[in-house]
Structure formats: C-alpha cells, structure tokens
Amino acid sequence: MAKQSSPVTDQETRIGRRVNRQVSVLLNEIEKEEVPDRLLELARELQKALGEKA
Template sequence: MAKQSNPVAEDDMRMGRRVNRKVSVLLTEIEKEEVPDRLLELAQQLQKELAAKQ
C-alpha cells in the first residue's frame, strides 16, 4: 500500500516557522547562560574517562 502525501497547509507552514524562530531564540538565550563550574568539571572528567577507554 503506497503512502499518501498530503500537502502541508499554509497555516501549518507559518506555525512551523514561528515555532522554529521561538526555539532558535530560546537556544540562543540558553547558550548565553553561564555554565556552573561543577558542571564544567564533570564534563572534563567525562571527556578524560572516555578518552582513556579508547
């Protein structure tokens, strides 16, 4: 049975673009946040452990 493709309605496309913009703005704001020192230490420790396993 062949899959039918339905054209995306213009309203749905506009909604998708709005959501994409909002997500983009949120990600930009998140990237501006400071990373706690403890989280950085854990990430570095994880990198060392992963490198040691290779």
C-alpha cells in the first residue's frame, strides 16, 4: 500500500529550516570543544583492542 504524502506547508518548511540552522550551530560548537584526554585514551585503547581482535 502506497503512503500518501501530504503537501508541506510554508510554516513546516520554515520550522525545518530553523531546526537545520540550530543543529548546524550546535554541531559547529561541539566541533570546537576540546576532547578530554581520558576520552582520547579510551578511544586509542578501543582501537587497539579492535585491531588485535581482527
């Protein structure tokens, strides 16, 4: 059974654009954050363990 698509309203389009902008701003801010040394250490240990498993 095919799903019927209803037309997107102008308001929904504006809301979608606003959400996209907000997500973009948040992602940019997250990328600027410094990664804690402990998190990097854990990532290296995980990478090493996965390499040994292969």
